Amino acid sequence: MKNVVSFLLALLCLNTFTVGQTQFIKYLENPTLALGSASAWDGRQVSDPRVFFDGTLYRMLYFGWDGSHGAIGLATSADGISLTRYPQNPVFDGAPTYSFVRPGPVVLVGSTYHMYYRAQNTNTDAVVCHATSPDGILWTNDVANNPVLTHGSPGQWDDVAVIPEAVLKQGAVWKMWYVGYRANQLWRTGYATSSD
Numbered sequence: 001m002k003n004v005v006s007f008l009l010a011l012l013c014l015n016t017f018t019v020g021q022t023q024f025i026k027y028l029e030n031p032t033l034a035l036g037s038a039s040a041w042d043g044r045q046v047s048d049p050r051v052f053f054d055g056t057l058y059r060m061l062y063f064g065w066d067g068s069h070g071a072i073g074l075a076t077s078a079d080g081i082s083l084t085r086y087p088q089n090p091v092f093d094g095a096p097t098y099s100f101v102r103p104g105p106v107v108l109v110g111s112t113y114h115m116y117y118r119a120q121n122t123n124t125d126a127v128v129c130h131a132t133s134p135d136g137i138l139w140t141n142d143v144a145n146n147p148v149l150t151h152g153s154p155g156q157w158d159d160v161a162v163i164p165e166a167v168l169k170q171g172a173v174w175k176m177w178y179v180g181y182r183a184n185q186l187w188r189t190g191y192a193t194s195s196d
Helices: 002-022
Strands: 045-053 058-065 070-077 100-102 106-109 112-120 127-133 161-170 173-181 187-194
Antiparallel strands (some): 045 058, 106 112
């Protein structure tokens, strides 16, 4: 009987913790980052947030669009909620090579931030590119290596677009999980690795 009671208590505690970790309540003051002014570089869209914490500030990279061109902006926050746009936005722009760049995963290795971003010129030709930063603000494009992942050849499952979703560095290996897209409207998840 003692074992049954212990088991039921453990199950109750596990269920309580599980429910508590999966129930999100929307913030009443949403949205936390509104559109820029009508003529601003982010006046038509602010999306694709990528948030990382530097030990003091939350930094959020986001996609801004003015109706014809898309770039990456930065907003910061002490509490992760009240966001302040960086005054020199956008902090990263793909022009003249790409008309759209959207932030992807950000990984800190040593004292360098690595951003894997989605770059494209139309809605259907996305590739993955790489940029680095010493502070999460000023980004340098990896011109020598970009793009670091291209979409597949015609007929392959990811022949239209590849979009970075998660990146980890484990030991000497970089691991990327990405979304691949085909013209037949099928989206699937792929995996890629790099030693450098």
